[in-house]
Amino acid sequence: MSLNLHDIQRLLDERGPxxxxxxxxxxxxxxxxxxxxAQVAGESDALVIACLLHDLGHLLAAEKDGTREHDTDRDDLHQYAVLPFLRGILPDAVLEPIRLHVDAKRCLCQIETGYFESLSPASVHSLAQQGGPFTEVQARAFLHLPHAEEAIRLRRxxxxxxxxxxAVPPLDHYLPRLAQxxxxxA
Ligand SMILES: [Fe+2]
Ligand SMILES: [Fe+2]
Known part of the structure; x- marks a missing residue:
């Protein structure tokens, strides 16, 4: 089930546009x-690649459904759907920030004044499908998870x-460190 470098490149090249x-x-x-x-901020290679791949689940969901793009009227659980395809080929330092990036949004809505108001209309739309803002207790529990801080930074x-x-560097720019x-x- 795991993807290889070529699969990832193809998904981003063909479905990414x-x-x-x-x-x-x-x-x-x-x-x-x-x-x-992430790269400009000086993040690790793992977090840069997590940023590159964090929404790959949307592309996989669209490919599975045979549709041109993912359906925005329902939560495709893209943060989880991608994991079986990347597990075993990339480290937890990549996988966990991806897994947690939706919950990071739910957490930031609870702990940071003005964060919710800063979200794009599309992010507000999906937040409702994703369970809405965390409660105080949920946010505290989230912040204790391994890689929660990286997930929060990915979210930003x-x-x-x-x-x-x-204008930003193309996909080729990231492939050597993804391969590494x-x-x-392995
Ligand atoms: Fe996402
Ligand atoms: Fe995203």
Whole structure:
């Protein structure tokens, strides 16, 4: 079930140019902007690659359904759907921030004044499907999880990675370090 480097590249190259749900950018633009923001911030290779792949589950869901893009009227659980395809080929330092990036949004809505108001309309739309903001107790529990801080940082890059026509490095720029992380996990 695991993907290889070629599969990941193909998914992003072929399905990535499709629009990102209700956002103003495509899935590929979103992934590349997210990875670039992490790289500029000096994040580890693992978190840069987590940013690149964090929404790959949307592309897999669309491929499985045979549709052009993922259905925004229901929660496709993309943060979990992608995990069986990446487990065993990438380390937890990549997988866990991906798994937790939706809960990081739910957490930030609870702990940070003004965060909810900063979300794009599409993110607000999906938040409702994803269970809404965490309670105080849920947020506290989330923050104790391993890789919660990385997931929160991924989330912040994610929220900013929606700028139309933004020039950032292409997919090829990230493939050597993706291959390196896969090699290390083999
Ligand atoms: Fe996402
Ligand atoms: Fe995203």
């Amino acid at each position: 499709q629009q990102y749900g209700l956002e103003a950018v495509s899935q590929l633009e979103h992934a590349l902007q997210c990875a670039h923001l 890059y994610d929220d900013l990675a929606k700028v139309p026509d933004c 992380l896969m090699l290390q996990s």
